[in-house]
Amino acid sequence: MKEFDNEQIFLKIRKALAKLLKISEGEISMEASLKDDLGIDSVDNLDLLFAIEDGFKLKISEEEAVQLRTVNDVVELIKKELLNG
Amino acid sequence: MADTGFVRRGHITFITALRDIVVSLLPVSQLPAQWIKILYGRDVTFVFLTHPRDEKDIFCTFPLLAVLHRVIPSKWILGFLSIFPCFVAAKVVSPQGLNGFFISTPLLPSTLFQNRDKTLKNAKKIVQFIRKITTQRVYVGLAAWWPIVTNSGVAFERYLEKDDRVVVTNGHSATLASIVLSVEKICQIAALPIRDLKLLIIGVGKMGGAVAQHFFGRTSAMGLVDQNEKRLDRVAEDLRQKTASTKIEKIPVSDTGFSGAILPALVDYHIAVCTTSNVGYVIKDEALLKNCVILDDARPEAFPRIVDADRGVIVLEGGLIKVAGIQIDSDFGFGNSDNIFGCLAEAFLMNLDGLRTLKPTLGEVDAENFQKLLSVCKQNKITCGDFKAGWQLVNDDMIKKVIQSKMQLAAEKTNNIS
Numbered sequence: 001m002k003e004f005d006n007e008q009i010f011l012k013i014r015k016a017l018a019k020l021l022k023i024s025e026g027e028i029s030m031e032a033s034l035k036d037d038l039g040i041d042s043v044d045n046l047d048l049l050f051a052i053e054d055g056f057k058l059k060i061s062e063e064e065a066v067q068l069r070t071v072n073d074v075v076e077l078i079k080k081e082l083l084n085g
Numbered sequence: 086m087a088d089t090g091f092v093r094r095g096h097i098t099f100i101t102a103l104r105d106i107v108v109s110l111l112p113v114s115q116l117p118a119q120w121i122k123i124l125y126g127r128d129v130t131f132v133f134l135t136h137p138r139d140e141k142d143i144f145c146t147f148p149l150l151a152v153l154h155r156v157i158p159s160k161w162i163l164g165f166l167s168i169f170p171c172f173v174a175a176k177v178v179s180p181q182g183l184n185g186f187f188i189s190t191p192l193l194p195s196t197l198f199q200n201r202d203k204t205l206k207n208a209k210k211i212v213q214f215i216r217k218i219t220t221q222r223v224y225v226g227l228a229a230w231w232p233i234v235t236n237s238g239v240a241f242e243r244y245l246e247k248d249d250r251v252v253v254t255n256g257h258s259a260t261l262a263s264i265v266l267s268v269e270k271i272c273q274i275a276a277l278p279i280r281d282l283k284l285l286i287i288g289v290g291k292m293g294g295a296v297a298q299h300f301f302g303r304t305s306a307m308g309l310v311d312q313n314e315k316r317l318d319r320v321a322e323d324l325r326q327k328t329a330s331t332k333i334e335k336i337p338v339s340d341t342g343f344s345g346a347i348l349p350a351l352v353d354y355h356i357a358v359c360t361t362s363n364v365g366y367v368i369k370d371e372a373l374l375k376n377c378v379i380l381d382d383a384r385p386e387a388f389p390r391i392v393d394a395d396r397g398v399i400v401l402e403g404g405l406i407k408v409a410g411i412q413i414d415s416d417f418g419f420g421n422s423d424n425i426f427g428c429l430a431e432a433f434l435m436n437l438d439g440l441r442t443l444k445p446t447l448g449e450v451d452a453e454n455f456q457k458l459l460s461v462c463k464q465n466k467i468t469c470g471d472f473k474a475g476w477q478l479v480n481d482d483m484i485k486k487v488i489q490s491k492m493q494l495a496a497e498k499t500n501n502i503s
Binding site: 047 | 201234319
C-alpha cells in the first residue's frame with residue numbers, strides 16, 4: 001500500500017476540491033470549513049466522496065461521511081482509512 | 086389547466102415484475118438471445134434509466150401494488166420492492182426501427198440521495214440486469230436524479246469494463262441542447278432577438294451553469310438564482326472572466342424565502358429556465374405566478390404546469406426533445422408520442438450515431454461533444470420538443486402574446502421610472 005502523509009493527502013484533496021468547485025487551489029486551506037468556507041452542499045458532498053474513493057481507492061462509509069466538517073477532517077479520515085488498509 | 090401531479094401510467098404487471106425479479110436473480114451474465122426474445126419480445130439497444138418521483142408513481146406504474154396498498158402499509162411494500170434492482174417499466178420504438186426500454190429502480194429519490202451504499206449497489210445490479218437482457222451494444226441514458234447521485238454518471242464506470250458494450254451517458258448534453266433550442270425557439274416566436282433576452286436561470290449547478298456558460302455574452306441580462314451563495318459567486322465570477330456585455334444579477338434564495346425572491350424576478354426576466362434539483366424550491370400555489378414564462382426542467386417539478394393567458398403565465402415542460410414518430414407505451418405526463426426527455430434522448434441519439442461522432446457525457450458537458458450532438462440532431466431532423474404544459478400543447482401565438490406582454494410591461498416600467 002502506498003503511504004501518504006497529511007501534506008500529500010491535503011495536496012491531492014485540494015486539487016480534487018478545486019476541480020469540483022472550480023476555484024483556485026490557493027483558496028483551499030486545511031482549516032477551511034467545507035460548508036461555510038467552500039460552500040459545499042449535499043450534492044457537492046456526494047461528488048467529493050466519489051472523488052476521494054476513486055482518487056485513493058478506498059471506501060468511505062455513510063457514518064464517516066456525515067462527520068466531515070473541514071478539509072482537515074477529510075485528510076484525517078483518508079489517512080485513517082489508508083492505515084486501516 | 087394541467088396539474089403538476091400528473092399520473093404516470095406504466096405497464097409493470099405481476100408477470101413482468103416476476104420475470105424481472107427472476108432474471109435479476111439468475112446466475113448468468115447474459116440470457117440466450119431466444120430467451121430474451123421470448124421473455125422481453127425484443128433485444129433493445131437503448132435504455133432510459135429512471136426512478137419513481139414518489140410513492141404515487143410506484144402505485145401508478147405498478148397497479149397491482151396499488152391494490153395491495155389498501156391492506157399493506159406502503160413502508161412494507163417499498164421495503165420489499167427495494168430488495169430488487171429494477172423493473173422494465175415501458176417500451177420505446179423509434180421510426181428508425183430502434184427499440185428501447187424504460188428501466189426503473191424501485192428506489193425513491195430520498196433513498197437514492199441519502200443511502201449512497203444502496204444506490205451504488207443498485208446501480209451495479211442494474212448494469213448486470215441490462216447486460217443479461219441485451220446482446221448488442223446498449224446505450225443507457227440516466228434520468229432525473231440518477232446523474233446527481235452517481236457523480237454525473239462517472240460512478241457507473243466502476244461497474245463497466247473497458248470497451249464495455251453497455252455505454253452510460255448522463256444525458257446532460259442533450260438536456261442542454263433541449264434547453265438551448267427551446268429558449269432560441271421561444272425568442273424566435275416572440276420576435277425577441279437573443280441579444281435583447283433577459284434570461285433567468287434557477288439553480289446554477291451543473292446544468293444551470295452549463296446553460297449560463299452557453300448564453301453568457303449572447304443575451305442582454307442573466308439572472309442567476311441559487312441558495313448556495315458561494316456557488317452563485319463562483320458561477321458569476323467565472324462568467325465575468327469572459328469579456329462580454331451580458332449584465333449579471335445574483336439572486337440568492339433560501340428554502341423558506343424562495344417565493345419572495347423569485348416571483349419578482351420571474352416577471353422581470355423574459356424567460357426563466359429552472360434546472361434545480363432542490364425540492365425546497367417548489368412553488369405549489371399557482372395563483373402566485375403572473376407574467377412569466379418558465380421552462381421547468383427540475384425533477385421533481387418545481388412549478389405547477391400552467392397556461393393562463395389572463396395572468397400571462399406559461400409553465401412549460403423543460404428538457405424535451407422531439408423525435409418524430411417515437412412511441413412510448415407509457416405516459417410520463419406529457420403524452421407518449423414524439424417527445425422524450427433530453428437526458429433520455431441522448432442515449433437514443435448515441436444509438437443512432439453508433440459512437441461514430443458522439444461520445445457519452447460523463448461528468449460535465451464537453452463543448453465540442455455538445456456541438457456534435459446538435460449536428461446529429463440536425464442531420465436526423467430532431468428538434469427541441471413541442472411546447473407543452475403537462476398534456477396541453479402550447480401554441481406559438483400564446484407564447485408570443487405572453488412574452489410581448491412582458492416586454493410591454495418592462496417598457497412601461499422603464500418609462501415610469503424615467
